[in-house]
Amino acid sequence: MRAIVTESFGGPEVLQLLDVPTPEPAPGELLIRVSASGVNRADLLQRQGHYPPPPGITDIIGLEVSGVIAEVGEGVDDWRPGEQCVALLAGGGYAEFVAVPAGQVVRPPAGLDLVSAAGLIEVAATVTSNFTRVGLAAGETVLVHGGTGGIGTFAIQYAAALGARVFTTAGTAAKLALCRELGAEAAFDYHEDWQGALLGATAGHGADVILDVIGAKYLTANVDALADDGRLVVIGMQGGRKGTLDLSTLLAKRGLVTATSLRGRPVAQKAAICAEVAQTVWPLVETGTIKPAAETRFPAASVAEAHRHLASGDAFGKLILTWG
């Protein structure tokens, strides 16, 4: 099979399309013939050597795919070859075939074309599992940082569908406008005083929940922006990993700070999250309540261009590689 292989760490030029052995499904796994592979920011980090795969996982990059079942491993009885699917992966998605535990494979939402479906499962699994973790409820106020990224476009729509008041940050006027189109009540320029703007927009209440992709750089400001009993969940470290936490502020607010990573979770947890996504998110996609993020498609051979585009900061929504 063809796959995107990295023989060294570095810039987008280290990504090469090469022939490699096709994986075989182990018992409990499915082999997928890949139609399209989602591109995630984590892929850029892995290419640079900053985000190694968990033990036992292929070093081929790629956290999500769509495709059709090519082979059914021993002990899997609810899938047949030829069925369409999407899969959440710990790695291996930048390839024509990938073997994956059956629990991490679900049928795509009805009516969604298979290429678009490739960019949905990673963000859906990340956002739903984190909103569940911090108990986001209808009527609460949520702040989503980076509202037009892959995570942000989904998080705004999903939080709105849950009945939350959604506020968000973004970096340009065009992106701020898109956040509002996606369902945010207001969007704040992160180059300006977004924290003051949030407090102003919520009459001093702040955010009951903050979904943060920045990490250290925003830790103090995020805690300051929390409402009483507020919950901050950090899922990205684009602004560094070591910050200062003012415990007196957190204590006075009875606040909660938590952080999670989806990739390294045990297979059983990922399977439960995928099942929840299929049960709760897919119907919202099928009714048009949640629209898949705007996507930019690249042939797999142009993967370096896709990585450059994502790194440029000019991308909206998701980038997808197609295998044709």
Ligand SMILES: NC(=O)c1ccc[n+]([C@@H]2O[C@H](COP(=O)([O-])OP(=O)(O)OC[C@H]3O[C@@H](n4cnc5c(N)ncnc54)[C@H](OP(=O)(O)O)[C@@H]3O)[C@@H](O)[C@H]2O)c1
């Ligand atoms: N922990 C997990 O399980 C998990 C899972 C998936 C993703 N992630 C992480 O989540 C992050 C986002 O992933 P993604 O796939 O959505 O990436 P993406 O599509 O590249 O989006 C990155 C987002 O970050 C925003 N951003 C950059 N600087 C910012 C700042 N100073 N303040 C506020 N927002 C800022 C960007 O906003 P502009 O475009 O407006 O500049 C953009 O919306 C990444 O760090 C990724 O590694 C974590």
